[in-house]
Amino acid sequence: xxxxxxxxxxxxxxxxxxxxxxxxxxxxxxxxxxxxxxxxxxxxxxxxxxxxxxxxxxxxxxxxxxxxxxxxxxxxxxxxxxxxxxxxxxxxxxxxxxxxxxxxxxxxxxxxxxxxxxxxxxxxxxxxxxxxxxxxxxxxxxxxxxxxxxxxxxxxxxxxxxxxxxxxxxxxxxxxxxx
Numbered sequence: 001x002x003x004x005x006x007x008x009x010x011x012x013x014x015x016x017x018x019x020x021x022x023x024x025x026x027x028x029x030x031x032x033x034x035x036x037x038x039x040x041x042x043x044x045x046x047x048x049x050x051x052x053x054x055x056x057x058x059x060x061x062x063x064x065x066x067x068x069x070x071x072x073x074x075x076x077x078x079x080x081x082x083x084x085x086x087x088x089x090x091x092x093x094x095x096x097x098x099x100x101x102x103x104x105x106x107x108x109x110x111x112x113x114x115x116x117x118x119x120x121x122x123x124x125x126x127x128x129x130x131x132x133x134x135x136x137x138x139x140x141x142x143x144x145x146x147x148x149x150x151x152x153x154x155x156x157x158x159x160x161x162x163x164x165x166x167x168x169x170x171x172x173x174x175x176x177x178x179x
């Protein structure tokens with residue numbers, strides 16, 4: 001009788017431990033989602049009033065439909081310029097794109113550090129992240145790095161290297177359409 005009671009106690013202890021672990025990991029996942037939502041909110045609060053408008057203008061003018069090649073945007077009529085102009089002194093947008101890239105790098109750092117949930121961040125900021133990633137990959141880097149992405153925005157680079165949202169088909173919010 002004592003042996004049976006000991007076995008029952010062991011089963012309850014093991015089941016309790018498994019339940020505690022499952023609850024711990026679910027709580028950890030929920031905390032990452034909450035942190036992601038906080039960082040997304042901080043990103044949006046940090047934007048100046050016309051920042052998204054400047055991003056939209058560059059997004060449209062750097063598309064293939066505008067006639068722009070990768071790494072370029074359409075300035076006027078048939079004039080094209082490198083997107084690198086947006087990351088230099090005297091940027092045409094008052095440094096809105098560079099500010100957004102820096103803020104996105106901070107958010108991506110939290111994701112890469114496993115503090116925030118990557119799916120939530122990508123769902124809310126995916127189109128912005130994709131466009132910044134593409135633009136920054138087209139700009140030559142400094143300090144012996146291949147691109148500006150690797151030299152100045154390493155967390156965005158690590159986010160795309162670690163999670164590969166494009167081939168995994170992650171959904172994201174659409175900020176702009178190109179027609």
